[in-house]
Amino acid sequence: xxxxxxxxxDRPPMELQPIRYEVDxxxxxxxxxxxxxxxxxxxxxxxxxxxxLNAHIxxxxxxxxxxxxxxxxxxxxxxRDLPLExxxxxxxxxxxxxxxxxxxxxxxxxxxxxWPSVDPRRLAAIGFCFGGMAVLELARGGAELACVVGxxxxxxDEPSPEARAIRGKVLVCCGSEDPVVxxxxxxxxxxxxxxxxxxxxxxxLGGVGHSFTNPGIDAFxxxxxxxxxxxDRRAWxxxxxxxxxxx
Numbered sequence: 001x002x003x004x005x006x007x008x009x010d011r012p013p014m015e016l017q018p019i020r021y022e023v024d025x026x027x028x029x030x031x032x033x034x035x036x037x038x039x040x041x042x043x044x045x046x047x048x049x050x051x052x053l054n055a056h057i058x059x060x061x062x063x064x065x066x067x068x069x070x071x072x073x074x075x076x077x078x079x080r081d082l083p084l085e086x087x088x089x090x091x092x093x094x095x096x097x098x099x100x101x102x103x104x105x106x107x108x109x110x111x112x113x114x115w116p117s118v119d120p121r122r123l124a125a126i127g128f129c130f131g132g133m134a135v136l137e138l139a140r141g142g143a144e145l146a147c148v149v150g151x152x153x154x155x156x157d158e159p160s161p162e163a164r165a166i167r168g169k170v171l172v173c174c175g176s177e178d179p180v181v182x183x184x185x186x187x188x189x190x191x192x193x194x195x196x197x198x199x200x201x202x203x204x205l206g207g208v209g210h211s212f213t214n215p216g217i218d219a220f221x222x223x224x225x226x227x228x229x230x231x232d233r234r235a236w237x238x239x240x241x242x243x244x245x246x247x
Contacts, residue, residue: 016058018079019072021111023104029079030108031058032072035065036117042247043118045109045138046073047131049214050091052082056128056214067240070118074108076134091130095154098137105138109145122146124168124247126239128213129180130154132172139166146246147171149239151213152178155185159192166193170200171242173235175208179224203238205231 016031031053035041044064048057057073064071077090094101105125113120124147127135132153139148142165150172170193174181186202193200205228211217212228213235 016061019111021107023107024100026078028075028104028107030073030075030111031061032070032112032115033061033065034070034115034117035068036070037068038117040119041117042069042122042124042243043112043115043120044069044071045105045112045123045125045135046071047105047125047127047134048073048076049129049131049211050087051084052077052087054216056216060126060128063236070112070115072108072112072115074104074134076104095130095133101134101137102141105134106141106143109138109143120144122247124148124243126151127153129211136170136172139168139170141165142167147242149173149242151235152181152210155181155189157185157188159188159195161196163192163196163198166196166198169242169246170198171203171238172200173203173205173231173238175210175212175228175231176204176206177208177224178210180210201238201242203235205234 016033018029019032020027020029046060053073061071061073123145125135125138125145126149128151132150135148136150139145140162145168147168148170152174153172208228208231209224209226211225212231215227217225217227
């Protein structure tokens, strides 16, 4: 299976560059993979899960760079490898303070857009789990994004009127058996996007739980959380189809 369809085949290590930027006067360090070959290329912002900049996110960066994009993973934890409970506390705080979450996204997106080989007219943002919520919030804040993709993203119980500020196309990929992203939340999201006139789609994967894109999730043994290679391929392919049309 080709990288175009989302394979995780063995590959030489992709060089990931640590890139410093600031949010509210604090230093953060994201990771960048430049697959542009020196030509102007689309830039893809990647927002990590609650576990931070782990091997899963590094693999995503490499896969995007192989396709010729410049991919930049934002950093919500200040460049630190945090204990799980401390990371969860930061995630809870950012869930409660959406303005701060948007500032994180805007600062990282600006850093990506300023990269020499990035075409700032061709920007996308993708996120996983809490990172999916982060990129949706970035879009609700009116960011200049052609495409926004959330994989098993955090969704809300009630629609938000701020969705009217979304400029790009939106795709969310969810599992039908996800204990975190529930059916009422999916329905609220659909109502929100439709009311706002957003060009949106939802890929609902039958029999699939949470964190289905992350091969490392099974080690934690969380009920309802499991990697699903087929669902991962299908969701990745749906993202690339969106990119092909609009990025």
